[in-house]
Amino acid sequence: MTPSLLILAALAAAPADAGSTRPGSESETDTNPAFETFEGESRDVVVTATRTAHEKNDAPISTDVFDRQMIQDTGAENALEVLEEAPGVQVDRGVGGSGIRLQGLDPKYTLILVDGQRVSGRVDGTIDLTRFPAEDIERIEVVRGPGSVLYGADALAGTINIITRRAAKRWEGEAHSSYGSFKTLDVTGRVGHRRKRYTGSLSAGLHNTDGWDADRSTESTTGPSARQFEVSTGQRFASKGLFALDGWAQYMRRTTRGVDALNTGAVFDRVNRSETITANLTPSATCDDGSFRFTGSYSLFRDQFFNDQRGSAALDASQDTFDHIAQGTATLSQRVEEHVLTTGVDAQFEVLSADRIDPGTVDRQRYAVFAQDEWVPLEALSILPGVRLDYDSMFGLYPTPRIAMMLRPGERWRLRASYGRGYRAPTFREMYLLFTNAGVGYQVRGNPSLQPETSWSTHVSAQFLPWRWASVSVAAFDHRLQDTVVIDTLDDSDGALTLFGYANIGNAESRGIESSASFEVGPLTLDGSYTFTHARDLDSGLALPGRARHRGTAGARFHRPSWGTTLRVRTAITGPRAFYVDTDGDDVLEPIDSSPYATLDARLAQTFTRYVEAYVGVDNILDVGNATDNPLVPRSYYGGITVRY
């Protein structure tokens, strides 16, 4: 449960008509919804899209939720494994780690938040989602479409808010261990305690895998080995009256190792040691008609990189990177008749020190004000105008307006539409990188003159809830990106040292349709989705690489509490993806389509007593994937046991 939900759900405690769509209203309880949701009960409350609490199906902006139960059902060990089979999500595994593409746009266009606050550590545009351990996640909210109106830069394609886990019972403890293919070992432990005015938890985890190789004909490895441990704590103190103080802190360290073989014959043993510190502190005050909260947060990402050339020291390299983000956000929400006004100020400070940038340390500040009005002029209509104005010390002013609305023509229908602007500020690396890869023979130079990328996005969706156990939704999206930052060849005349640089010369669009349906019949839950994505470079007319035009998912979950049995089977079918490869050696890229593929996972869990659950599972049963265009983890088996008190 995030502090934001706590506070904003408290706002929702204001008198509201049952079943109304008034923002922040809670219709199904007469208790303090803030406290109740904070206790982690399985309620579909979402907060990310509007910074106010809404029942999921009544949120003015559609939000996907992956709650604690779903996380446990999937057996996921990290945030990526929670999200990778979600509708409309495509995993992108690159040099920066594993991120996800939303609506056909790269991971750099999706903002990653922890408890509503920005985190550091984007590498090659990607924040590696495998670094967020599942045992610390209460739920993940995914909001598609521009979120810059409330969160600022980087939220063009969507916003992923990882909401950290808090104690749900007076005393609770959890010990978990699993072991699987590739010597993958996960051991986690957690204790929590909740009293009327105090909630605290402490958790720790250890994760290990030997990695994997999809092509043994080369010395390169595909999936790196990894060793990770983390420790975290969440603490909350509430006064008898209005005030509460909420804090969260986590330290994570991970070491990954892999082998890279170049076309020149050079072979490197690569080691990365990443450390993150994430901490936030949120004092807040609530009353019946409003709430105020301030969140101060700090996020450190440190990465030590070593590249050891076999047989020579000529190309050995090391790099130490520190990426700090400190952020302070104050938000005031007030109910005024049929309006809920949310206003806030936001200040962010980012400092990056790295060997590969020139100068070696750079910093910038952003200051922003934002305002949003959730207006409910009719019981069946919500209108949300909003605007945020960012001042970036490097780029000046960037306004990001959004207008959204939701119409409920009947209890079973939700019609939503939004139109808004997003922007992505160039990263420090894009602006100041100075990297020479003598082994391969190229140099990349940053461009201090870069300007932010901007987008205008349109979303229209319809959700049909024919019965309490069924949901069907269809959405259409259209993103138009201007001034996208692309890597351009500055000079290739030097033969053995091509010079690349960044430039704001791209234009792109991504449009498509997302549809999903879910049905719950007795112990059986069925869901499916289909996504059509048409993403292309507007200058060349070519499809953006790596995107599947067609993708579908299907899942079945059988859960019978009296048996203590849960069986889950999921599949994802991904159509051909366009790639561009020089197949005939003429230095001209030719388009090729990768083969379509399907993944299939299965997991069986059985509780033996109230406290013990054992499970076995198989991921990638069809054993698809390869080392070039589809680096999926090969078929892997696992089993584990969880003891909960």
Add this chain to the structure above:
Amino acid sequence: MNLSRHLLLATFLCPLACAGDLDDELGGDAVEPPAEGRVGPHTTSEPRDGGGQRSTVDASDEVLWVYFDLETGTELDVEDPGENLQWDLAFRRFHIATNGGVSGNAGSEVALLPDPFDDVSGIPDSGFVVDEADGDDDNEDPDYAFRDWYDYSFMTHVLTPRSQTYVVLTGSGNAFKVALEHYYDEAGTSGFPAVAWAAL
């Protein structure tokens, strides 16, 4: 000795006599037997299968040139390449200069033959050029006589020597055939050209 024996002896001696004549004809110094092993701080040489020598040069420095004398088969320590008339080839990364034209004052000339190294046995009559000042191209480097010795893949950034041979007429008047065989050392590091060469 009868006439037939004289003819037979002349036939065997002719190649030796001709080689000597060419050396004299060009007015050059004698070519010393090539050295083996380390022949300089940045250069090693070894006999090459198929004939000639293979010298591998550590030319990985972005700034410093490595100078090589074909006559002695050794690396030279050259302070002023304009004044020094002894060096024949100079290496820096993938650049190869000769001691003539804008690169030096020894008067070296180079001819490019489209034949593999082992197929070249004579000196072409024409086609000799020297290092020239930068012409109308995309870079700012001099137009070296050796400038087209490689193919470069824009996709992989890998540099691959072409199957061709250069004939170098040194300032001392000797002729050598020269071909590039590799640009990467055994560990895959760039800037280590392996040069096949032999006197003609």
